[in-house]
Amino acid sequence: LPLNFSAGPAALPPPVLAQAQEALVNFRNTGVSVMEVSHRSPEIEDLLAETVERSQRLLGLGDEHEVLLLQGGGSLQFVMVPLNLSGVGDRVDYVDTGYWSSKAIAEARTLARDVAVVADSAGDGYRSVPPVEKITARPDSRYLHLVTNNTVEGTQFRRAPRVSVPVVADMSSDLMSEPFAASEYDLVYAHAQKNIGIAGLTLVVLRRSLLAGVPDGLPAILNYRTHATHRSNYHTPPTFAIYVTCQMLRWLAQENGGLAGTAERTRRKAELLYDFLDTTPFYRCPVEPDSRSRMNVVFTPTCPELLGPLLDAATRADIIGLAGHRSVGGCRASIFNGVSTQAVRQLVDFLHDFAHEHGT
Numbered sequence: 001l002p003l004n005f006s007a008g009p010a011a012l013p014p015p016v017l018a019q020a021q022e023a024l025v026n027f028r029n030t031g032v033s034v035m036e037v038s039h040r041s042p043e044i045e046d047l048l049a050e051t052v053e054r055s056q057r058l059l060g061l062g063d064e065h066e067v068l069l070l071q072g073g074g075s076l077q078f079v080m081v082p083l084n085l086s087g088v089g090d091r092v093d094y095v096d097t098g099y100w101s102s103k104a105i106a107e108a109r110t111l112a113r114d115v116a117v118v119a120d121s122a123g124d125g126y127r128s129v130p131p132v133e134k135i136t137a138r139p140d141s142r143y144l145h146l147v148t149n150n151t152v153e154g155t156q157f158r159r160a161p162r163v164s165v166p167v168v169a170d171m172s173s174d175l176m177s178e179p180f181a182a183s184e185y186d187l188v189y190a191h192a193q194k195n196i197g198i199a200g201l202t203l204v205v206l207r208r209s210l211l212a213g214v215p216d217g218l219p220a221i222l223n224y225r226t227h228a229t230h231r232s233n234y235h236t237p238p239t240f241a242i243y244v245t246c247q248m249l250r251w252l253a254q255e256n257g258g259l260a261g262t263a264e265r266t267r268r269k270a271e272l273l274y275d276f277l278d279t280t281p282f283y284r285c286p287v288e289p290d291s292r293s294r295m296n297v298v299f300t301p302t303c304p305e306l307l308g309p310l311l312d313a314a315t316r317a318d319i320i321g322l323a324g325h326r327s328v329g330g331c332r333a334s335i336f337n338g339v340s341t342q343a344v345r346q347l348v349d350f351l352h353d354f355a356h357e358h359g360t
């Protein structure tokens with residue numbers, strides 16, 4: 001089987017794929033496909049409730065949080081966040097850590113009049129994240145937004161900034177990879193196609209108290225309150241994507257020791273790769289050690305002419321998704337929840353052999 005290090009849609013664990021395959025033809029012994037069952041049926045209502053409950057349990061959420069199952073990916077949240085959490089003329093604050101945060105900022109600027117970038121790492125080419133203790137927000141800002149794991153640059157925050165305004169985080173590429181610090185965030189969102197399933201579903205976790213402040217007059221589909229009131233069944237939900245996430249959450253809880261066990265596995269996989277890269281002069285990892293992502297390991301051969309041959313050799317070895325994002329080049333190994341520790345070991349062996357054959 002190919003080893004898949006793609007940044008998203010990302011690899012899925014084989015047991016989850018097998019369950020998805022079964023549900024395509026026979027969903028929970030109904031005899032019909034999960035794609036054919038009415039979204040108003042008790043089976044799908046149960047599936048939605050189970051997915052929300054599993055998320056709450058894994059993330060350690062209490063009654064003060066709402067979990068919404070939405071569509072539109074991370075990109076729609078770049079829009080829904082400013083629409084729902086700010087009004088005309090309000091101030092909103094953002095941390096700029098590269099590609100995806102810039103997209104979030106650009107969307108906010110279409111909706112809010114006063115968008116400030118209160119911290120950024122542009123100065124070092126986004127090879128680090130700003131130190132959280134130095135991040136402040138304007139006291140009258142409606143929220144502070146950050147991207148906790150920067151999928152493109154391979155950087156990651158270790159904790160949330162402590163500020164006096166609500167903290168909003170795009171966790172598309174690291175939610176459910178380690179225990180969730182529920183008290184440090186007020187709203188987080190994550191599309192499913194990296195750590196918790198497939199494209200089509202986006203998880204939004206927010207404090208219920210924020211719902212009361214959503215401005216009136218928003219289109220219903222873009223209003224978090226609509227989805228909370230209708231328990232994520234306001235319009236036809238992506239039932240197959242939700243099923244896959246439900247099975248992923250079950251797999252994380254039952255076969256990975258919950259998020260504590262998952263974090264341990266995540267740490268081990270990242271260490272295997274970074275330790276190898278740091279001790280092999282043939283390769284270079286441009287990201288500052290304190291900011292390195294445990295999800296996306298960005299690196300390059302020290303000799304740039306060997307990048308093409310390395311990626312070609314990877315393809316021949318059935319290793320897919322190793323090319324860096326088109327905006328930065330180089331290599332990137334994405335090691336989300338669906339990637340096994342064994343697959344990472346095999347990648348290290350491949351990189352080791354390539355270095356041995358071509359270099360120093």
Ligand code: PLP
Pocket residue numbers: 008072073074075076100147149150151152170171172173191
């Ligand atoms: N945020 C982050 C951190 C991402 O990595 C991505 C895409 O990879 C997005 C947002 C955009 O998500 P989507 O393609 O679901 O709109």
